[in-house]
Amino acid sequence: MxxxxxxxxxxxxxxxxxxxxxxxxxxxxxxxxxxxxxxxxxxxxxxxxxxxxxxxxxxxxxxxxxPSKYEKHVVRRDVGWLTASAESSVNFTPLHELDGIITPSGLCFERHHSGVAEINPADHRLMINGLVEKPLVFTMEDIKRMPRVNRIYFLECAANSGMEWRGAQLNGCQFTHGMVHNVMYTGVPLKVLLDEAGLKPNVKWLMLEGADAAGLNRSLPIDKALNDVLIAFAMNGEALRPEQGYPLRAVIPGWQGNMWVKWLRRIEAGDMPWQTREETSKYTDLMPDGRARKHTFVMDAKSVVTNPSPQAPLKHKGRNVLSGFAWSGRGTIKRVDVSIDGGRNWGTARLDGPILDKSLTRFYVDFDWNGQEMMIQSRAIDDTGYVQPSKPELRKIRGVNSIYHNNGIQTWLVRANGETENVEIS
Amino acid sequence: MxxxxxxxxxxxxxxxxxxxxxxxxxxxxxxxxxxxxxxxxxxxxxxxxxxxxxxxxxxxxxxxxxPSKYEKHVVRRDVGWLTASAESSVNFTPLHELDGIITPSGLCFERHHSGVAEINPADHRLMINGLVEKPLVFTMEDIKRMPRVNRIYFLECAANSGMEWRGAQLNGCQFTHGMVHNVMYTGVPLKVLLDEAGLKPNVKWLMLEGADAAGLNRSLPIDKALNDVLIAFAMNGEALRPEQGYPLRAVIPGWQGNMWVKWLRRIEAGDMPWQTREETSKYTDLMPDGRARKHTFVMDAKSVVTNPSPQAPLKHKGRNVLSGFAWSGRGTIKRVDVSIDGGRNWGTARLDGPILDKSLTRFYVDFDWNGQEMMIQSRAIDDTGYVQPSKPELRKIRGVNSIYHNNGIQTWLVRANGETENVEIS
Known part of the structure; x- marks a missing residue:
């Protein structure tokens, strides 16, 4: 006991x-x-x-x-058919069951290319090599004796909402938008580690590599690395969860989740990008003219109404709370607009809870529902002035070939009986 | 599946x-x-x-x-002998294993007077009665359709560090200070519910009552109730945990944990305090002259070094991170001082992570250890200017009869081999 x-x-x-x-x-x-x-x-x-x-x-x-046994329905879920095996698959955060801005660690979506690496922290090492004065190998205890900071950041998969490029596909915000989570990280600024190794003057890029079976690796521009990247060992107060990279992961604030290398074992310094699989054949955005956008790192401002939504229909007339998340990889959320008439008229939502840099931000609209059908939308505006675009606006420029970086405005149809559906306005 | x-x-x-x-x-x-x-x-x-x-x-x-199987040691623990049964007992948050300011819900300490109530939220009701214009009964769905807010607050049991009144008793900050946790709550301001019922002009106090076997109840001054009290249904983004009052609890920011009634089923409005068991024979502070302080609601500023501490000894010479928490029931933490020579000399710690009203605040000292013995202390200063007192200063005024409200400075002796002990300086 x-x-x-x-x-x-x-x-x-x-x-x-x-x-x-x-x-x-x-x-x-x-x-x-x-x-x-x-x-x-x-x-x-x-x-x-x-x-x-x-x-x-x-x-x-x-x-x-x-959790209580009465909360058994509040779980991550996959959609089964997306990938050939569970090892290279994804499940989704139940956004419609959450409130506030913290995602419980047990509900943070998973995305693996080769399953979850099981690592004994006593055996784990982080190597820094390449164009450095002094190649270094750190144990976990070494890293935990270095100055650390705590930051709340969202992590969004580049493919979040990717199924929606070709129209309303998935019936529930868990599936359309659930490849995002938001936790407090504790970690050492990457700059502290790099200063220790001593970067050579010609370093322009780093390569981050995971210890999973995929050996997942990505190139990271040195400016970002020295700015706000963390090498994190804790999330929401405790050790990283296994599926989130235990014992060590990269935190690349505001940038696509694939770059946040989990089970981080090596950082190599170089003078050009590595052109790895995950930044060439994958995680590039095929444009209508057949060319592909590459190095589209930043996740632009986005939002979604989580309640009501297909998995969380309206049950009562009269007083109700509309709720959702907004976020931006470029800074803080300045305003969220909500429409109930498919984007013809907009009102301003109430933001509540800490409004933090590159963090999910919670919004609410306290409203009365008289049973009318509604076409609910939300659009995020960040502190750079960027306004979340409609899906038609996005498609006009980017076509429908891409999987990634769909930050278009989502539309939910609420029927008179409260049932809510994923619909498309073109 | x-x-x-x-x-x-x-x-x-x-x-x-x-x-x-x-x-x-x-x-x-x-x-x-x-x-x-x-x-x-x-x-x-x-x-x-x-x-x-x-x-x-x-x-x-x-x-x-x-969590990972390599984190099996990171659990709540009790001390066995404190109470006659587990139903009326306490376990403690493993503070020395945490970082940042969020306590994972699964590690939040528990304190029950009659075990954990198991409640189906579909059956749960909250009644507001007594001196109100319109007595009301709310279902959980009613409450979740009312305007809500999100706030991060610490919850500290009045008896936290209570064993230490008579000297260094418990060897580990989990046991000396582990009756505190810090989570983000989502809930409806109590004022919104009271406005709906309509308070009569002579209302001075409320009585909050739980649906547990103890029917735990406490009196709450109306000024506090109308100021910042929340009726919460979520913590850290998801439903309250059963042991934290699922499906509904009171959140009384900065005040002793016993008042944060769990499994909240009734709020009665009245014109004087109820003088319940939990505010007369318990949760009062016996003074040296035999009289008792009553209604000592606020938890004064306090801090503790969590690393190093008896359960987390120093293992390495050279670079190290000293870390801990500070908090105040009266506002925000302004500064934390740390001494390594038993309080003769003090330095200023680095505060990191959000510094929020009535929330745990994380502090660090990045230091080099040459193997010398140290007597480590921390003292919190809040934004009212209040300075956390030493234990001797506290005892001079309050004696040693009390169990509650011990916010004295904690001392850890770090020996040359890194082992760390709970010691007393008088």
């Missing part, structure tokens, strides 16, 4: 002598001093990490707590 | 007619419109909510994700 025997925490006392305790060796003003033996690891803990084993009705029935 | 069959999300399409969709009945500019049938709940989901059932190596092996 997780109980620590009383004698371990209470009974073993010693009295400190007035020995010198300072660097300088000066005596401390200790009159009465008590000390305890260091706590021993509790070997029984491993047994109770079976998270479903109930230990009784009181505390510690779950040493690591779980 | 959590898989939604392809046809459910993709294949069933209908085309919208150009029917009137607006409140005013005007036709919408719909050229091509596609709609999907509303998603059906997936009956198979209940089966995969067995969180330990692995479904493969890819996505969805855990529809609700869990």
């Amino acid at each position: 997780s109980k620590q025997a009383p004698k371990d925490v209470l009974n073993r006392r010693g009295f400190l002598g007035a020995a010198g305790l300072l660097a300088a060796g000066a005596a401390l003003p200790i009159g009465k001093a008590k000390a305890e033996a260091a706590a021993q690891p509790d070997p029984a803990i491993t047994e109770v990490h079976d998270f479903n084993k109930l230990l009784g009705d009181g505390v510690d029935r779950r040493p690591y707590g779980m | 959590s898989k939604q069959a392809p046809k459910d999300v993709l294949n069933r399409r209908g085309f919208l007619g150009a029917a009137g969709l607006l409140a005013a009945g005007a036709a919408l500019p719909i050229g091509k419109a596609k709609a999907e049938a509303a998603a059906q709940p997936d009956p198979a989901i209940t089966e995969v909510h067995d969180f330990n059932k692995l479904l493969g190596d890819g996505v969805d092996r855990r529809p609700y994700g869990m």
Whole structure:
């Protein structure tokens, strides 16, 4: 059990002598001093990490707590047919079941190219090599002894809403927009690590490489690397989850999720991009003229109404709360507009909760519903003045060949019975 | 499986007619419109909510994700001997394993007087009665249709550090300071609910009552109730956890945890405090002269170094990160001082991460350790100018009879071998 025997925490006392305790060796003003033996690891803990084993009705029935059984429907879901195997697939964050701006770690969408790497942190290393003065290898303990910072950022897959390029495809914001999550990261600024290795003057790009079976790798421009990139070991206060890169991942604020290399094992410095698979045959945007946009890193401003939505229909006339998320890879959300008539008229939503740089931002419209059909849309405006475009506007420039970077305005049709559907206005 | 069959999300399409969709009945500019049938709940989901059932190596092996098996030691723990049964006991947040300012919901300490109430949200009601114009009963759906806000607040049990009144007792910050957590709540301002019921002019106090077996109840001054109290249904983005009051709890920012009534079922308006068990025989502070302080609601500024600490000894000479939390029930943290010589000399810590009102605030000191013994302390200063007192200063005024409101400065002795102990300087 997780109980620590009383004698371990209470009974073993010693009295400190007035020995010198300072660097300088000066005596401390200790009159009465008590000390305890260091706590021993509790070997029984491993047994109770079976998270479903109930230990009784009181505390510690779950040493690591779980949601209520009445919330069983609040889970990540995949769509089965997207990819050949679960190892190279994706599941989606249940956005319509969330509130506030923090995504619970257990509900953050997953996207893997070759499954989840299982890594013992004691064995993990991060190498920095290439065009550096001093190639370095860090253990996890090394990294955790370096100055760290905490930042809340959204992570969005470049292919989020990708199925919608060719029209309304997926019936639920979990599936249309659920490849995004938002957590607080703790990590070391990449600049601190690079300063230690010493970049040669001709460094223009880095290559980040994962320790998964895919060895996923991406090229990262040095300006971004030195600006706000973190090498993170914690999310939402605890260690990274396995499917989010445990024990170490890159955090590339505002840029597409594929670049946030998980299970990060190596950073190589170079003078040109590596042209890896994930930035040439994949994660490039095929344009109508047959050419492809490359290095489209930034996720532009976007929003979605999560409630009502197909998985969360309206159930009551009268008072209701419309709610959703907005985000921008270029800065903070300045305003969110909402329309209930398919974009003819717009009102301003109420933003609530911390409004942070490159973070999901929560918006609400408190409204009365008299049972009329509605065509609900939202559009985000960020602090650069950028306005989220309509899907027709996007397609006019980018065509429909692409999978990536669809930040078009989403439309939900709410019927008189409250049922809500993914529809397309062209 | 959590898989939604392809046809459910993709294949069933209908085309919208150009029917009137607006409140005013005007036709919408719909050229091509596609709609999907509303998603059906997936009956198979209940089966995969067995969180330990692995479904493969890819996505969805855990529809609700869990930490790595290498993090099994990161759990809430109790101390066994504190109370007669687990139903009326407490376990503690593993502060020394956390970073940033968000406490993962699964690691938030628990304190119950009669175990965890298991409540089906469909059956739950909140009643507002007493000195109101119109007594009301709300369903959960009623509450979720009212205007809501999101706020990050710490919750600290009044008895946190209570064992330390009579000297260094517990060897680890999880046990000395672990009855605190910090999450983002989503809820309706209590004022909105009270306005709906209409308070009579003579209302001075409210009584909040839980639906647990204890029927735990506390009196709340009306000024506080109308100021910043929330009736919350979500924490860290998802539904409240069962042990945190699912489906509904009170959030009383900055005030002692016992007042944040869980499983909230009733709010009664009155003209004087109720003098319940939890504000008379318990949760009052016995002073040296035999009288008791009553209604000591606010949790004063406090801090603790979480790393190093007895459960997280120093392992390396040279570069290290000292880290901890500071918080104040009266506002924001302005500064945190850290001493390594038992309070003779103080330096200023680096605050990092959002610094929010009545929230845990993270501090760091990046330092080099040459192997000397250290007596580590931290002291918090809040934006009212209040300075966290030493334990001797506290005892001079309050004696040692109390269990509650010990916000004294904590001392850790770091020995030359890195082992760290809870010690007392008098």
